[in-house]
Amino acid sequence: MFHRIRRRKQDPFLVEARRRHQAMWEMAQRMPWPPVQEPQAAAGPSESQVYAGPTDPVAEVDDFLPSELRVPSHDQVAGWMMPWPWPLVLDGEIVTCTDCGIYRDWVIISTRNQIWLRCRAGHQQQEVRLDAAWFNRHSGPGDGTHLTFEDCLRYLGH
Known part of the structure; x- marks a missing residue:
């Protein structure tokens, strides 16, 4: 060695x-190396100036993102969707559509902490073995916001 x-x-x-x-x-x-400048202690406001009571007007701040760049919050969105073109295997079993038997090319819908699968033919079934945590792990960042369910399906190619 x-x-x-x-x-x-x-x-x-x-x-x-x-x-x-x-x-x-x-x-x-x-x-x-340039010398490190110590931050100067500014004269702080007195205690009477620190408290902003409920009658004090709140100043408008214009440093937020424009509305077209803001991401909607969870209470503003009815649900999320993602395409899943591969077979979905859960507990060693391939998930198939209960109506037509298709086993791939799903749209996975997450809404109200439930997961729904939609096949290409338009049949929907709830999948209780999946949860919102699984959806969040497997979905990428959202790339669009749609006003209706049908718009989102059209966007995903279904």
């Missing part, structure tokens, strides 16, 4: 890498 360590110490690649690292470290030691 020790002969391998000795050989590794003499490896020309490692010797050159050590030399370059040492040269860079020495150069960094000689660099004149």
Whole structure:
């Protein structure tokens, strides 16, 4: 084992890498770094100025994102959808549509902490073995917001 360590110490690649690292470290030691400026303590407001009572008007702040860039909150969205073109295997069993027997090309819908599967033919069935945590793990970031269920299905190609 020790002969391998000795050989590794003499490896020309490692010797050159050590030399370059040492040269860079020495150069960094000689660099004149800018002095660190301590933040100046500003004169703080008095206690009577700190409390903003309920009668004080709230200032309008214009630093929020424009409305077209804001992401809707959970209470503004009825649910989420994602395409799932592969077979869905749960507990070692391939999930099939109860009406037509299709086993792939699903749209997975997450709404009110329930997961629904929709096949290409338009049949829907609730999948109790899946939950919102599974959906969140497997779905990517949302790339669109749609006003109706049909718009979202059209967007996903169903």
